[in-house]
Amino acid sequence: MEKHIYLIGFMGSGKSTISRKLKKLMQVKELDMDAEIVSENGMSINDMFARFGEDYFRDKETEMLRKIADSAPAVVSCGGGTVLRQENVDIMKKSGVIVLLTASPQTIYLRVRNSKDRPILNGHMNVEYIASLMEKRRAVYEAVCDIRVATDDKNPDQIAKEILALSGCQKK
Numbered sequence: 758m759e760k761h762i763y764l765i766g767f768m769g770s771g772k773s774t775i776s777r778k779l780k781k782l783m784q785v786k787e788l789d790m791d792a793e794i795v796s797e798n799g800m801s802i803n804d805m806f807a808r809f810g811e812d813y814f815r816d817k818e819t820e821m822l823r824k825i826a827d828s829a830p831a832v833v834s835c836g837g838g839t840v841l842r843q844e845n846v847d848i849m850k851k852s853g854v855i856v857l858l859t860a861s862p863q864t865i866y867l868r869v870r871n872s873k874d875r876p877i878l879n880g881h882m883n884v885e886y887i888a889s890l891m892e893k894r895r896a897v898y899e900a901v902c903d904i905r906v907a908t909d910d911k912n913p914d915q916i917a918k919e920i921l922a923l924s925g926c927q928k929k
């Protein structure tokens with residue numbers, strides 16, 4: 758693999774699951790941005806939002822992305838909000854291919870409803886809120902991606918293979 762594969766999309770669109778699948782298929786390094794940020798800062802994302810605010814977390818995302826962009830090609834599972842900053846998109850465009858995973862608000866709800874570690878959804882865990890936030894972000898997601906894959910009613914293996922076929926990424 759010659760460049761990074763950045764997986765983007767709404768919370769619960771399957772980025773982490775699919776990046777782990779791609780790691781196995783491609784035998785490449787896999788990085789989960791949220792997990793890297795948590796381990797580097799020794800603090801959960803909930804605590805980061807609560808103690809220092811969303812902008813602080815967003816700065817950490819940009820820092821992490823810079824570091825990742827400069828490292829060996831990997832499959833990168835981005836946070837759902839990473840591409841909301843143009844600066845981040847610029848870094849990603851320069852260093853990899855951007856793959857958008859999509860799913861309906863209903864599917865997303867079923868995947869994330871028991872999650873307590875997504876501050877953006879805390880207190881708003883319902884299909885209507887998910888649908889309205891998704892609608893607000895849709896234009897950005899669609900504009901920045903190179904490839905788009907729908908994940909509803911597909912298994913991780915199918916989705917990962919679809920990504921590889923569309924991206925032309927090959928094992929080294």
Ligand code: S3P
Nearest residue numbers: 767768769836837838875876877
């Ligand atoms: C966020 C998505 C989360 C995490 C943070 C903010 C967002 O990542 O980065 O809670 O703004 O959509 P996942 O998409 O992996 O849940």
